[in-house]
Amino acid sequence: MTEPTTLDSKDTILDAAQELIAQYGFAGFSIRDLSRESGLAKGTIYHHFQDKREIYHNVMERDLARISTRIQAAVAGVDDPVIWLHCFVRTFLQEAEERRSHIRSLVREMGAMEDGMLQIAKRVREQVGGRVASVIEAGIAQGRFRDIPPQIAVMSLIGALNTYIAWQLVVEDSIVDPGVADMIMDFFLHGLTKEENL
Amino acid sequence: MTEPTTLDSKDTILDAAQELIAQYGFAGFSIRDLSRESGLAKGTIYHHFQDKREIYHNVMERDLARISTRIQAAVAGVDDPVIWLHCFVRTFLQEAEERRSHIRSLVREMGAMEDGMLQIAKRVREQVGGRVASVIEAGIAQGRFRDIPPQIAVMSLIGALNTYIAWQLVVEDSIVDPGVADMIMDFFLHGLTKEENL
Amino acid sequence: MTEPTTLDSKDTILDAAQELIAQYGFAGFSIRDLSRESGLAKGTIYHHFQDKREIYHNVMERDLARISTRIQAAVAGVDDPVIWLHCFVRTFLQEAEERRSHIRSLVREMGAMEDGMLQIAKRVREQVGGRVASVIEAGIAQGRFRDIPPQIAVMSLIGALNTYIAWQLVVEDSIVDPGVADMIMDFFLHGLTKEENL
Amino acid sequence: MTEPTTLDSKDTILDAAQELIAQYGFAGFSIRDLSRESGLAKGTIYHHFQDKREIYHNVMERDLARISTRIQAAVAGVDDPVIWLHCFVRTFLQEAEERRSHIRSLVREMGAMEDGMLQIAKRVREQVGGRVASVIEAGIAQGRFRDIPPQIAVMSLIGALNTYIAWQLVVEDSIVDPGVADMIMDFFLHGLTKEENL
DNA sequence: AATGAATGAGTCTTCATTCAT
DNA sequence: CATGAATGAAGACTCATTCAT
Numbered sequence: 099m100t101e102p103t104t105l106d107s108k109d110t111i112l113d114a115a116q117e118l119i120a121q122y123g124f125a126g127f128s129i130r131d132l133s134r135e136s137g138l139a140k141g142t143i144y145h146h147f148q149d150k151r152e153i154y155h156n157v158m159e160r161d162l163a164r165i166s167t168r169i170q171a172a173v174a175g176v177d178d179p180v181i182w183l184h185c186f187v188r189t190f191l192q193e194a195e196e197r198r199s200h201i202r203s204l205v206r207e208m209g210a211m212e213d214g215m216l217q218i219a220k221r222v223r224e225q226v227g228g229r230v231a232s233v234i235e236a237g238i239a240q241g242r243f244r245d246i247p248p249q250i251a252v253m254s255l256i257g258a259l260n261t262y263i264a265w266q267l268v269v270e271d272s273i274v275d276p277g278v279a280d281m282i283m284d285f286f287l288h289g290l291t292k293e294e295n296l
Numbered sequence: 297m298t299e300p301t302t303l304d305s306k307d308t309i310l311d312a313a314q315e316l317i318a319q320y321g322f323a324g325f326s327i328r329d330l331s332r333e334s335g336l337a338k339g340t341i342y343h344h345f346q347d348k349r350e351i352y353h354n355v356m357e358r359d360l361a362r363i364s365t366r367i368q369a370a371v372a373g374v375d376d377p378v379i380w381l382h383c384f385v386r387t388f389l390q391e392a393e394e395r396r397s398h399i400r401s402l403v404r405e406m407g408a409m410e411d412g413m414l415q416i417a418k419r420v421r422e423q424v425g426g427r428v429a430s431v432i433e434a435g436i437a438q439g440r441f442r443d444i445p446p447q448i449a450v451m452s453l454i455g456a457l458n459t460y461i462a463w464q465l466v467v468e469d470s471i472v473d474p475g476v477a478d479m480i481m482d483f484f485l486h487g488l489t490k491e492e493n494l
Numbered sequence: 495m496t497e498p499t500t501l502d503s504k505d506t507i508l509d510a511a512q513e514l515i516a517q518y519g520f521a522g523f524s525i526r527d528l529s530r531e532s533g534l535a536k537g538t539i540y541h542h543f544q545d546k547r548e549i550y551h552n553v554m555e556r557d558l559a560r561i562s563t564r565i566q567a568a569v570a571g572v573d574d575p576v577i578w579l580h581c582f583v584r585t586f587l588q589e590a591e592e593r594r595s596h597i598r599s600l601v602r603e604m605g606a607m608e609d610g611m612l613q614i615a616k617r618v619r620e621q622v623g624g625r626v627a628s629v630i631e632a633g634i635a636q637g638r639f640r641d642i643p644p645q646i647a648v649m650s651l652i653g654a655l656n657t658y659i660a661w662q663l664v665v666e667d668s669i670v671d672p673g674v675a676d677m678i679m680d681f682f683l684h685g686l687t688k689e690e691n692l
Numbered sequence: 693m694t695e696p697t698t699l700d701s702k703d704t705i706l707d708a709a710q711e712l713i714a715q716y717g718f719a720g721f722s723i724r725d726l727s728r729e730s731g732l733a734k735g736t737i738y739h740h741f742q743d744k745r746e747i748y749h750n751v752m753e754r755d756l757a758r759i760s761t762r763i764q765a766a767v768a769g770v771d772d773p774v775i776w777l778h779c780f781v782r783t784f785l786q787e788a789e790e791r792r793s794h795i796r797s798l799v800r801e802m803g804a805m806e807d808g809m810l811q812i813a814k815r816v817r818e819q820v821g822g823r824v825a826s827v828i829e830a831g832i833a834q835g836r837f838r839d840i841p842p843q844i845a846v847m848s849l850i851g852a853l854n855t856y857i858a859w860q861l862v863v864e865d866s867i868v869d870p871g872v873a874d875m876i877m878d879f880f881l882h883g884l885t886k887e888e889n890l
Numbered sequence: 891a892a893t894g895a896a897t898g899a900g901t902c903t904t905c906a907t908t909c910a911t
Numbered sequence: 912c913a914t915g916a917a918t919g920a921a922g923a924c925t926c927a928t929t930c931a932t
Binding site for chain 2: 122123124125126223234237241242243244246247250251253254256257258259260261262265278281282284285286287288289290291292
């Protein structure tokens with residue numbers, strides 16, 4: 099039963115790759131770096147993966163699966179759309195704080211991505227975004243949310259979150275303030291305008 | 297009067313670089329490509345710029361100046377905060393449609409950026425974001441906007457815009473729908489919650 | 495038993511490098527030449543050595559080891575200082591004839607050398623020169639040589655040899671005349687002055 | 693009479709070139725460096741000299757002329773061969789201390805030199821060495837020096853001097869000790885052997 | 891006399907990838 | 912499963928040199 103060894107190596111590689119991709123992007127990281135960082139020979143890397151691209155794919159897929167699972171778990175059994183969204187936002191930001199790579203990478207490479215990769219990016223968007231959208235749709239159906247194209251709402255929410263992450267984590271390198279999650283949610287729910295001016 | 301030759305060459309290079317950076321990112325574009333695309337020899341490029349990095353800097357700076365001017369012009373003389381924001385959003389999206397490079401690049405390279413570049417990214421954020429923030433502050437002072445940390449509002453707006461651009465332009469490669477500007481603004485102003493539930 | 499392949503490749507590279515360095519100096523030889531001359535791809539060269547400089551270092555070190563061993567062997571078991579010096583001179587010139595690179599290179603690059611290389615040059619001087627110096631000291635102690643700073647003597651001897659090599663081998667490209675070794679030694683032992691004028 | 697301007701520029705270039713060649717050798721210095729160091733544009737350099745090689749030639753020739761003149765002046769009117777040699781040695785070392793470039797360069801590039809340059813190197817050797825040789829011949833004729841091939845003596849002397857310069861100036865970067873001139877001369881005149889052992 | 895823009899071959903070095911072991 | 916030797920195309924950047932002004 100030497101099976102776990104294989105799995106270990108693959109995961110070792112993906113772990114190192116994830117870190118490097120997060121730091122340097124797809125074009126900016128090299129197999130040599132990956133070999134050094136993972137402690138495995140270049141040959142070994144190519145034994146487990148066909149391509150640099152395949153490594154990228156795998157990192158993305160794995161990350162996607164993780165974040166999906168994470169969010170799903172956090173949100174499981176929650177029926178109320180508002181509470182659901184609260185949970186989502188908190189988990190999203192927490193996740194970002196713990197491993198910064200994924201969201202950053204997704205946001206980044208988009209221009210240079212060729213088809214294969216774009217598919218993954220789209221799947222993330224669809225998977226994560228789709229879940230959010232359906233909750234919003236539910237809220238609209240329940241008459242609690244305004245009848246607005248859910249896409250717009252999703253974009254606004256994820257955009258705010260990503261921008262917050264990009265600004266706070268990447269640029270400032272500061273730590274995520276948990277209070278912000280609530281402020282973002284509040285703003286997301288009520289917008290800018292003062293009620294009396296509605 | 298062939299004097300502007302110098303200026304022309306530098307600009308020719310920057311124009312080509314802008315296009316390439318927009319497509320492939322900093323790490324992903326090569327001087328060789330730049331040479332081919334600009335029609336100038338590699339030596340010539342290095343005659344005008346010290347570094348690949350210097351080229352990047354210049355592209356960013358130039359773009360920053362352009363977009364700033366653009367927005368400033370669009371917004372000049374507008375006093376009403378809501379109208380101001382409308383103008384801003386429209387110009388921001390228009391600008392993105394016309395030359396896609398800047399916002400995309402900014403959003404992208406962040407992880408791999410070293411200090412010099414980050415400074416520029418920060419300046420964009422401060423310059424563009426700061427302007428928006430002050431308008432929002434004005435709106436709050438006038439009692440028209442809710443008393444909310446302007447940063448949160450700015451993040452939400454710019455995040456929504458960036459995400460829209462990233463999703464629509466980069467991934468879908470589709471054209472910006474002018475109606476979206478209004479929808480984003482509407483959402484930004486009123487949020488998700490139905491009024492009767494306030 | 496094709497194990498020595500590694501060693502072979504490294505040595506193949508160093509052999510070619512030695513030849514090229516001897517001909518063109520450090521700055522004057524190119525990795526491309528080295529690749530052509532060694533029959534190995536540029537990538538392979540960089541697989542075995544980090545740097546152009548590291549190649550240089552290795553060539554020097556290897557040569558230093560060789561010449562040291564050579565001289566040591568030639569001089570082994572010789573007690574009489576005069577005979578010792580005779581052996582040394584002959585071996586030194588012979589060595590120079592067989593592989594011209596080392597002495598020439600050493601003599602040459604000195605101005606452009608950075609620390610790492612200078613250390614090697616110093617070691618040669620100390621190793622080879624030191625041995626000669628100690629023999630001269632022994633001769634002085636035995637009362638056979640004049641009580642003169644050994645450094646001066648060493649310098650004069652090695653200077654004469656190097657100059658001879660430079661003039662005869664490099665400029666004239668002629669072959670070393672074995673008689674010269676004796677003439678140099680004679681001059682080294684007795685100097686210019688006629689005895690009756692002492 | 694704007695003639696001196698020309699001369700000035702040429703000399704400015706040669707001065708800078710001399711310094712650079714002394715430091716980096718022929719292959720190791722670049723026209724760009726020369727342009728920066730001399731404060732003149734690359735075009736200007738090529739206005740005055742056809743080639744990198746021509747610059748090298750000129751530096752060498754000029755230096756050769758200088759050192760020749762220097763030595764000639766120092767030795768002028770001296771009849772006694774021993775005193776002549778003393779003056780020569782002192783001047784040679786002084787010269788080396790003042791501008792280190794010439795001797796070093798000569799000693800260095802030899803391997804990489806093509807014909808044109810070698811001719812100069814040979815001329816130096818013949819001019820400087822020849823003068824020394826003829827004084828030694830005179831001494832032999834006067835019965836004061838041993839009847840030894842003058843070449844051997846010249847080689848020993850210039851070799852000792854060069855080696856001293858290389859070791860002290862280049863490697864140690866220390867200052868020339870004037871006492872050494874006398875010690876070298878003493879050794880040159882009397883050799884290593886103690887008189888009573890003759 | 892002097893400039894600086896322009897060039898393309900050439901510099902060292904890194905790349906992703908293959909393959910025999 | 913794992914290695915490290917090997918590759919050649921591509922990377923950023925420098926070179927000596929030309930030429931219009």
